[in-house]
């Protein structure tokens with residue numbers, strides 16, 4: 001075999017070699033970023049054959065086995081202040097606190113103009129509806145369905161232009177509102193939205209701010225949400241596989257144009273979805 005052919009074969013095989021070395025590792029984990037809205041990978045005690053139970057802010061946290069060590073995969077709420085935080089770790093021999101530190105992150109401010117002023121200043125009936133919907137949303141996002149092996153990696157749910165506006169402070173028609181807790185992906189109305197991982201549809205409906213919305217429970221405290229859909233193609237209780245059609249991109253609810261708002265909750269904290277899908 002001549003050297004030119006050898007090098008060509010090597011180049012052809014290289015992606016396969018890289019893929020093999022990537023998948024041969026332990027559980028694929030999201031990227032660590034110890035800031036508000038980020039994720040901390042914190043080593044925790046426990047015997048080799050039994051995972052400890054870990055809690056953060058009273059929510060249960062996913063735990064994976066990596067390099068002969070238990071690691072808590074902790075979602076950090078956007079509202080958390082920089083400094084020391086504590087995990088509660090329970091094993092058969094007792095409960096201990098494991099501290100970890102986060103640093104600050106400055107998110108920018110975004111000014112947006114919404115044509116429908118009621119979507120910025122809801123009337124009393126709207127407020128009743130919003131309060132009921134917030135309870136449903138919170139119940140879906142708080143789910144912790146324990147699995148044998150946590151699957152904490154996602155693929156992007158839609159082809160489109162990703163904004164990096166996660167975390168930005170938002171001002172709608174001059175009025176400050178909650179910070180942006182997800183990723184916006186701009187795409188034409190009707191673009192298919194696919195499940196980023198296997199899971200179960202745990203909530204679906206037409207919500208005041210979020211329009212047609214879906215929630216998927218992937219297990220171990222990882223729950224994803226999809227807002228402003230034009231159509232929903234699954235129903236409550238459906239099991240979906242990675243890549244299955246969930247619905248289509250739309251412009252329902254409080255929007256400035258068609259896009260998918262994609263939220264990712266980890267132990268109830270809405271974290272930056274970009275940490276799960278790698279660089280742009």
Ligand code: ZN
Pocket residue numbers: 180182183184260261262
């Ligand atoms: Zn959004």
